[in-house]
Amino acid sequence: MHDSRTRSKSRWAAAPLLVFAVIVFGVPMLVLLGGTFTKEGTLSTANLTESLQGAYLTALLGSVKISALVAVLGGVLGTFLAQAVVTSRFRALREAVLTASGVLANFGGVPLAFAWIATLGNSGVVTTTLGLGQHGWSLYNFWGLTLVYLYFSIPLQVLTVVPALDGLRPQWREAAQNNGASTWQFWRYVGIPVLTPALLGGVVLLFGGAFSAYATAQAMVGSTVPLVTLKIADALTGNVLIGHENVALALSLDMIVVAGLVMAVYLPLQRRSARWLR
Amino acid sequence: MASLTPQVSTQVTTQVAPGAAPARGGRPRRPRVWRGVVLVLAAVYFLVPLIASFVFTVKAPDQGFSLDAYGQIFSAESFGGSLLLSLGLGLATIVLVLLLTLPAVVAVRLGAPRLRPVLEVVCTLPLVVPPITFVAGISTVLRWGPDYLASTPFYQTIIALQNPGFPVVLVLAYVVLALPFAYRSLDAGLGAIDVRTLSEAARNLGASWPHVLLRVIIPNMRSAMASASFLTLALVLGEFTTARLLSFETFPNWIYRISGSQAQVSVAVSVFSLLITWLLLLALSSAGARQRSGS
Numbered sequence: 032m033h034d035s036r037t038r039s040k041s042r043w044a045a046a047p048l049l050v051f052a053v054i055v056f057g058v059p060m061l062v063l064l065g066g067t068f069t070k071e072g073t074l075s076t077a078n079l080t081e082s083l084q085g086a087y088l089t090a091l092l093g094s095v096k097i098s099a100l101v102a103v104l105g106g107v108l109g110t111f112l113a114q115a116v117v118t119s120r121f122r123a124l125r126e127a128v129l130t131a132s133g134v135l136a137n138f139g140g141v142p143l144a145f146a147w148i149a150t151l152g153n154s155g156v157v158t159t160t161l162g163l164g165q166h167g168w169s170l171y172n173f174w175g176l177t178l179v180y181l182y183f184s185i186p187l188q189v190l191t192v193v194p195a196l197d198g199l200r201p202q203w204r205e206a207a208q209n210n211g212a213s214t215w216q217f218w219r220y221v222g223i224p225v226l227t228p229a230l231l232g233g234v235v236l237l238f239g240g241a242f243s244a245y246a247t248a249q250a251m252v253g254s255t256v257p258l259v260t261l262k263i264a265d266a267l268t269g270n271v272l273i274g275h276e277n278v279a280l281a282l283s284l285d286m287i288v289v290a291g292l293v294m295a296v297y298l299p300l301q302r303r304s305a306r307w308l309r
Numbered sequence: 310m311a312s313l314t315p316q317v318s319t320q321v322t323t324q325v326a327p328g329a330a331p332a333r334g335g336r337p338r339r340p341r342v343w344r345g346v347v348l349v350l351a352a353v354y355f356l357v358p359l360i361a362s363f364v365f366t367v368k369a370p371d372q373g374f375s376l377d378a379y380g381q382i383f384s385a386e387s388f389g390g391s392l393l394l395s396l397g398l399g400l401a402t403i404v405l406v407l408l409l410t411l412p413a414v415v416a417v418r419l420g421a422p423r424l425r426p427v428l429e430v431v432c433t434l435p436l437v438v439p440p441i442t443f444v445a446g447i448s449t450v451l452r453w454g455p456d457y458l459a460s461t462p463f464y465q466t467i468i469a470l471q472n473p474g475f476p477v478v479l480v481l482a483y484v485v486l487a488l489p490f491a492y493r494s495l496d497a498g499l500g501a502i503d504v505r506t507l508s509e510a511a512r513n514l515g516a517s518w519p520h521v522l523l524r525v526i527i528p529n530m531r532s533a534m535a536s537a538s539f540l541t542l543a544l545v546l547g548e549f550t551t552a553r554l555l556s557f558e559t560f561p562n563w564i565y566r567i568s569g570s571q572a573q574v575s576v577a578v579s580v581f582s583l584l585i586t587w588l589l590l591l592a593l594s595s596a597g598a599r600q601r602s603g604s
Contacts (some may be wrong), residue, residue, distance in 0.1 A: 042416065042417065042420065042421045043322040043416075043426065044412035044413060045412065045416045045417060045421060045428065046415040047379055047408075047409055047413070048409040048410060048412075048413040048414070048426070048428070048431070049413075049428075049431065052431045052485070052488070055481045055482070055485055056431075056434065056443070056448060056485050057434065057447070058446075059443060059445075059447045059450050060438070060443075062445055062449050062453065063442065063445060063446040063449065064311070066449050074389070084379070101534055109573065111343075111347050112328055112347055112348075112351050112575025115343070115344040115348050115351075116348075118344065119344065124348075127451075130591065131355070134583075134586060134587050135588050137543060137547070137586060137590070138583060138586065139547065139563055139577070140547045140548075140549045141564050141565050141568075142547070142561075142578075142579030142580075142582050142583055143500055143579075145362070145487075145564070145568060145575055145576045145579040146358045146359065146361075146362040146576070146579055146580070146583070148576075149358075149362040149365035149366070149454070149572075149576045149579075150357060150358040150361035150362060150365070151358075151361075155356065155361065155435075156364045156365050156368070157361050158360040181354075182354075182355070182358065184363075185351075186355075187537075206435050209419035210436070210515075219352050230502065234399050239436070239437070239439075242595075243439030243441060244411075244441065245438060245440075246549035246550055246561065247550070247552045249452050249553075249565075250549075250565055250568070260439070260441050260550075263441050263442070263445055263552075264441065264554060267445055267448055267543050267554050268554065268556075276452075279445055280445055280446075282443070283439075283442035283445040283446070284439070284442070286439050286442050287437075287438055287439070287442050287540060290437055290438065290439055291437060294437045308488045
């Protein structure tokens with residue numbers, strides 16, 4: 032009896048959080064959905080159609096392109112860095128890299144953009160010292176933004192992959208070696224298959240981070256690189272024609288669908304990797 | 310690099326092989342070189358922007374050295390106001406997120422395990438949904454509110470939410486954004502202690518539920534709560550999207566605004582804010598380490 036009373040009571044302790052989430056998160060999301068499918072007071076898919084055409088489509092594809100590039104590059108480079116740290120015998124190095132990764136993975140937004148502008152921007156320290164300006168260098172384009180996004184993506188991949196690399200047991204490598212496997216064969220048939228879920232999971236996280244980044248892009252490139260977040264912000268702050276606010280909502284819905292699809296890949300993968308890496 | 314590595318590594322192997330190789334189980338020495346290359350490249354990539362930013366802020370126009378930019382931070386207009394606003398918002402967000410999440414996490418552990426999937430979904434969605442789309446929804450609600458609710462008490466609420474002195478709407482939005490991090494650290498903290506035994510012992514000794522929560526569970530979760538608070542504070546201090554789109558001048562927005570006229574000062578503040586985040590997270594990880602070694 033005591034137990035059942037506890038049960039019914041404890042359910043109520045979770046209620047405030049759930050009610051809060053439904054109101055503060057649910058209502059804006061419903062309004063977003065409603066606004067997407069409303070045009071001048073009537074039900075319509077015109078906003079959604081418009082959000083998938085012309086400059087809006089270019090921006091959406093631009094965001095997907097840069098996010099995919101950052102995810103793949105960051106995933107590969109981050110994994111190499113993580114492996115270098117994990118196999119190192121210096122404990123201090125490992126601690127330092129992991130702590131630094133924890134900080135740098137959270138180093139986004141406006142300060143990140145300014146740090147890079149001060150480094151490689153038109154009057155940046157490295158640009159002026161090496162005279163890169165004469166060679167046509169510019170930070171304010173697609174590749175510059177990729178370079179900057181990698182700055183928080185690689186550390187995030189390191190944080191994601193290090194536990195998985197730690198879980199690769201030395202016995203597996205020894206068993207492979209005893210059976211005459213080369214290093215390449217070990218990675219090809221044992222290491223990479225076991226790590227794949229963790230690696231892909233990291234790549235998905237990086238994609239999500241780059242896809243939803245707004246502050247860095249706004250502070251760095253303004254609107255010279257077409258990105259969906261910049262388009263949404265422009266539409267919301269009134270930098271577009273009146274009556275197009277709902278296109279911003281439709282674009283937001285497009286973003287949620289893309290992010291949701293990518294995340295849907297991640298969750299089953301995470302479960303699979305948990306099976307091996309205990 | 311790929312063609313270079315094996316050649317170098319054979320030299321290394323022949324040099325050190327007699328003594329070291331058997332001791333390490335005959336493992337080839339190849340990793341050494343690529344590891345060094347990777348670490349050096351990473352060090353260059355990650356350190357150069359930090360060093361260059363610092364150099365940028367101390368470089369005087371006549372090629373001299375000057376710390377003026379750092380001095381100007383504190384005298385710049387509305388520096389104090391925006392920083393205080395962000396700190397206040399951070400504090401309110403921490404209080405609210407802990408008040409909401411802690412009871413829910415304890416409840417799910419103790420009596421309502423069936424609610425766990427629901428809670429997981431609620432606390433993961435803000436990670437999946439890009440923040441800017443959430444803000445798009447909020448700003449639409451705030452824009453529509455006056456049209457539909459003008460004659461009801463809700464109208465006053467909508468106005469009060471947007472009070473520029475202390476925009477409550479930002480606190481609400483930040484709580485949603487902070488939920489995933491708070492939930493994860495509190496849940497992990499709770500997993501590390503035996504809540505059931507502790508709470509049953511306290512209940513058998515006659516403690517009321519609020520008493521159990523305040524005097525038994527919370528003192529055992531100090532480090533988890535500290536980590537949730539730190540992560541929330543870091544999030545709020547760096548948050549730009551929501552505040553900018555809803556037009557409130559928080560700290561990151563202030564940095565963005567002054568960058569046009571005072572580039573050096575804005576970079577100085579950026580360096581400064583990185584240092585603060587660094588210190589917060591260092592404090593956090595050392596507190597975590599102490600906790601682990603203590604238990």
